Each structure stands twice: as C-alpha cells, then as structure tokens.
Amino acid sequence: xxxxxxxxxxxxxxxxxxxxxxxxxxxxxxxxxxxxxxxxxxxxxxxxxxxxxxxxxxxxxxxxxxxxxxxxxxxxxxxxxxxxxxxxxxxxxxxxxxxxxxxxxxxxxxxxxxxxxxxxxxxxx
Numbered sequence: 001x002x003x004x005x006x007x008x009x010x011x012x013x014x015x016x017x018x019x020x021x022x023x024x025x026x027x028x029x030x031x032x033x034x035x036x037x038x039x040x041x042x043x044x045x046x047x048x049x050x051x052x053x054x055x056x057x058x059x060x061x062x063x064x065x066x067x068x069x070x071x072x073x074x075x076x077x078x079x080x081x082x083x084x085x086x087x088x089x090x091x092x093x094x095x096x097x098x099x100x101x102x103x104x105x106x107x108x109x110x111x112x113x114x115x116x117x118x119x120x121x122x123x124x125x
Contacts, residue, residue, distance in 0.1 A: 003033045004063035004065060004066050007066030034063075034066075034071055035076050037060055037067070038072070038075055038077065042077060042102050044057055044060065045057050045115040045119065046106075054114055055114075058118075061115075061118030064118060064121075064122060065121065067122075069125050072099070073093075074095060077099065080098065080101040080102050081101055100123075103122055103123050104123070106119035
C-alpha cells in the first residue's frame with residue numbers, strides 16, 4: 001500500500017527528506033491514514049469472506065507495520081465488549097483493553113495467515 005511505502009521512506013533516519021516533512025507526516029497525515037487502516041483491518045479480519053480477508057489483510061498488514069505506537073494505543077476502535085463484562089483483574093486503560101479484545105482472537109482463530117501475522121505484530125508493539 002502507498003501509505004506503508006511513504007511511512008517506510010519517512011521512517012529512515014538517513015533519508016534526504018527534510019525533518020519538517022517527516023513531522024508533518026507524523027502529526028497530520030499518519031493519524032488520519034492509519035486510523036482508517038486499523039479499523040478496516042479489524043473489519044476485514046473479523047468478516048466471513050476468507051478469500052477477501054487473506055488478500056486485503058495482507059496489504060493492510062504491510063501498511064500497519066508502520067503505524068506509530070502512540071497511535072496504535074490511542075486508536076478509535078469501537079469496544080468489542082463492555083468494560084464491565086470483561087473478566088480481567090488488571091486495570092488496563094480502556095483503549096488497550098478494546099485493542100486486546102479485537103486482536104487477540106485473531107491470532108488464534110483466524111484462518112488467514114496474513115490476519116494472524118498482522119494481529120500478532122500489532123500486539124507485540
């Protein structure tokens with residue numbers, strides 16, 4: 001995906017891209033792009049169409065490799081479960097709990113390898 005390619009270039013420290021351009025990408029463009037890509041990945045990965053989920057999740061996963069960590073943790077995903085309904089002794093922030101609730105099931109149950117791999121990589125961060 002184009003977003004992943006642009007992010008890859010701008011992440012390189014030895015790039016000839018001016019720092020002001022990198023800052024503008026990180027502060028303005030990346031937030032809008034990656035929030036949409038993360039939501040779409042969760043929608044596709046949770047869907048029933050395995051053929052679509054494999055090919056689309058692979059492309060989304062390549063782009064999401066470059067999502068900034070602070071943006072991943074401050075995502076805009078809807079809660080999958082109510083906080084009160086989750087049996088968890090730890091006091092995780094709500095957004096982290098929402099992320100875990102969306103991604104953890106994909107690691108073990110998704111039939112598409114690209115979905116499992118992307119969910120795992122995101123959880124590692």
